[in-house]
Amino acid sequence: xxxxxxxxxxxxxxxxxxxxxxxxxxxxxxxxxxxxxxxxxxxxxxxxxxxxxxxxxxxxxxxxxxxxxxxxxxxxxxxxxxxxxxxxxxxxxxxxxxxxxxxxxxxxxxxxxxxxxxxxxxxxxxxxxxxxxxxxxxxxxxxxxxxxxxxxxxxxxxxxxxxxxxxxxxxxxxxxxxxxxxxxxxxxxxxxxxxxxxxxxxxxxxxxxxxxxxxxxxxxxxxxxxxxxxxxxxxxxxxxxxxxxxxxxxxxxxxxxxxxxxxxxxxxxxxxxxxxxxxxxxxxxxxxxxxxxxxxxxxxxxxxxxxxxxxxxxxxxxxxxxxxxxxxxxxxxxxxxxxxxxxxxxxxxxxxxxxxxxxxxxxxxxxxxxxxxxxxxxxxxxxxxxxxxxxxxxxxxxxxxxxxxxxxxxxxxxxxxxxxxxxxxxxxxxxxxxxxxxxxxxxxxxxxxxxxxxxxxxxxxxxxxxxxxxxxxxxxxxxxxxxxxxxxx
Amino acid sequence: xxxxxxxxxxxxxxxxxxxxxxxxxxxxxxxxxxxxxxxxxxxxxxxxxxxxxxxxxxxxxxxxxxxxxxxxxxxxxxxxxxxxxxxxxxxxxxxxxxxxxxxxxxxxxxxxxxxxxxxxxxxxxxxxxxxxxxxxxxxxxxxxxxxxxxxxxxxxxxxxxxxxxxxxxxxxxxxxxxxxxxxxxxxxxxxxxxxxxxxxxxxxxxxxxxxxxxxxxxxxxxxxxxxxxxxxxxxxxxxxxxxxxxxxxxxxxxxxxxxxxxxx
Numbered sequence: 001x002x003x004x005x006x007x008x009x010x011x012x013x014x015x016x017x018x019x020x021x022x023x024x025x026x027x028x029x030x031x032x033x034x035x036x037x038x039x040x041x042x043x044x045x046x047x048x049x050x051x052x053x054x055x056x057x058x059x060x061x062x063x064x065x066x067x068x069x070x071x072x073x074x075x076x077x078x079x080x081x082x083x084x085x086x087x088x089x090x091x092x093x094x095x096x097x098x099x100x101x102x103x104x105x106x107x108x109x110x111x112x113x114x115x116x117x118x119x120x121x122x123x124x125x126x127x128x129x130x131x132x133x134x135x136x137x138x139x140x141x142x143x144x145x146x147x148x149x150x151x152x153x154x155x156x157x158x159x160x161x162x163x164x165x166x167x168x169x170x171x172x173x174x175x176x177x178x179x180x181x182x183x184x185x186x187x188x189x190x191x192x193x194x195x196x197x198x199x200x201x202x203x204x205x206x207x208x209x210x211x212x213x214x215x216x217x218x219x220x221x222x223x224x225x226x227x228x229x230x231x232x233x234x235x236x237x238x239x240x241x242x243x244x245x246x247x248x249x250x251x252x253x254x255x256x257x258x259x260x261x262x263x264x265x266x267x268x269x270x271x272x273x274x275x276x277x278x279x280x281x282x283x284x285x286x287x288x289x290x291x292x293x294x295x296x297x298x299x300x301x302x303x304x305x306x307x308x309x310x311x312x313x314x315x316x317x318x319x320x321x322x323x324x325x326x327x328x329x330x331x332x333x334x335x336x337x338x339x340x341x342x343x344x345x346x347x348x349x350x351x352x353x354x355x356x357x358x359x360x361x362x363x364x365x366x367x368x369x370x371x372x373x374x375x376x377x378x379x380x381x382x383x384x385x386x387x388x389x390x391x392x393x394x395x396x397x398x399x400x401x402x403x404x405x406x407x408x409x410x411x412x413x414x415x416x417x418x419x420x421x422x423x424x425x426x427x428x429x430x431x432x433x434x435x436x437x438x439x440x441x442x443x444x445x446x447x448x449x450x451x452x453x454x455x456x457x458x459x460x461x462x463x464x465x466x467x468x469x470x471x472x473x474x475x476x477x478x479x480x481x482x483x484x485x486x487x488x489x
Numbered sequence: 490x491x492x493x494x495x496x497x498x499x500x501x502x503x504x505x506x507x508x509x510x511x512x513x514x515x516x517x518x519x520x521x522x523x524x525x526x527x528x529x530x531x532x533x534x535x536x537x538x539x540x541x542x543x544x545x546x547x548x549x550x551x552x553x554x555x556x557x558x559x560x561x562x563x564x565x566x567x568x569x570x571x572x573x574x575x576x577x578x579x580x581x582x583x584x585x586x587x588x589x590x591x592x593x594x595x596x597x598x599x600x601x602x603x604x605x606x607x608x609x610x611x612x613x614x615x616x617x618x619x620x621x622x623x624x625x626x627x628x629x630x631x632x633x634x635x636x637x638x639x640x641x642x643x644x645x646x647x648x649x650x651x652x653x654x655x656x657x658x659x660x661x662x663x664x665x666x667x668x669x670x671x672x673x674x675x676x677x678x679x680x681x682x683x684x685x686x687x688x689x690x691x692x693x694x695x696x697x698x699x700x701x702x703x704x705x706x707x708x709x710x711x712x713x714x715x716x717x718x719x720x721x722x723x724x725x726x727x728x729x730x731x732x733x734x735x736x737x738x739x740x741x742x743x744x745x746x747x748x749x750x751x752x753x
Contacts, residue, residue, distance in 0.1 A: 046680060046681030086638040088637075423721075450509065452533065482638075486511055
């Protein structure tokens, strides 16, 4: 059953320890000045891109970085400027793509992976063992390193927390050129943590600013099938939606709602709520039972780079919203859906961000505490009535956050909209920031490309905890990024 | 990794996704147009502004105004005619971090009739309007190239597009200025740094106080509006107001005997 050699956890796994004295001996690695950009495709950066094939390569890149530091980068799914470093070095870590060990027998089972392995690859490798990646973001095309650095969340945040909650240990290449293995500390409070414990939690959600994650041990869940039993409900407006989620979410492991952000009037905020759980073998159709762990992820090709700006306009956005709402049943219980249907409908086509044309788009995701439902609804109304059009809108209830100082999820409501870049968008987003700050909420850094340093400080009150750890491990700020410079981290 | 969106010779900037910079350098920090641009960007809050200008009441007042708008303001000394001081000016301008947008706004209109008959005055115009912008432009480009992002906004003038008898010393300096910054924009392609050349017509400002208003006159605010939009739209050359482009395009081709008879 165990196809991978069981290896000891930690960093004797193809991860040479390199002392600072040895750094000088590393040969320079190839690099080129290229334009890179986030998934939103707005505000790219010219950066020296280093293809990293080994930890030694990464150390060599650290050595050769002049002045503007280095930024680790995975599959480039951060929407904004988190994984770009204009004028400096950007480390492409996607070639660190080995799955090093799977411990199926342990409880929970674990996998040891290099940081550049994508969730897509990992899911495909683990499913035959009946193992499941516990937290799946909106796309499988993210690396494990990126998932940890952004502390991504999924539809099951209210029951399972964010990705960082499931990391048992990680190997971090720190600015001094050494690789440190950091194990999740047992303690439940920041004050009780030692230096390594704090560095562990600061690296989670740390946006790559404490060093480069090169490997990790992730705890897994077990599944009998690769299917989900899904209940779908249409909700007539936002109050209806929020009420239903508040009442019923705890009965499901996975819950998320799409809502219509275009239609105004009495249908404003109509939504489709989908909630589900992993399907058990006995729940499958006989045909599905023949291959219950089949990874069903069809791809219908790649979106070509031919679309102009304003493809998302009043007409297309209205038509899409109408279609998406109408195609959902009024109320349906127990439908069996595969992975792509349930988690990643957008992954059916590659490079879908090209649909937004050359100007690109931004994704605005914020969270506000549960005791601020009015702010939440006001933000929602501001978006719908702004004239800016968003088709892919997601609403979810978060569960408790974790110890990471810069992790995004907090107990409360979160809402995400995709907005094409157009004149006036900055004013809408700035106005939303103000509401969110006023309610004690925050926006998600992995999606941000426009927040000001001032607002960021107001949204992340534990910034000082972050800075104390980061300044200790990286006093020269060798690890930096355009996001870090913009937010003055 | 997602493939690059554009060929790599297209440049980028740290200006955020919605077109707003977080830091602004004004070379000529008391210029009406430069301050109008700063006010526009300042609406957002949290803007860092470096005011490079001669020390004095006007700079102090400008700094106070921008601070009042919520900007973090740093004042830096700039003396256009003291070339030896330029390197220190640029160094100081970048002391607190990257510059997203740098506006080259200083200039001198001078007295047109005096300028072509008084060698000292002519030299002053040539130094302030051409030599200094070139010298500072090279130093600025070097810094921006190192950070691999940023936009230089060069406030040119239609006076340089076809130089007229009525103010040809000024016009000739602006012709050189315009050519230098257009060329700099070409040279910087592929580095992440962009140059926007702005050619306003007659602007009602303290520079033109007491002069008769010309047709298609613009206010500093209108120039600022057009500039901010052009930065966001990644433009390389604009005229303010827009019809000025076609007027100048026509004037460029008017034969000399006829041109000298025009009341320009």
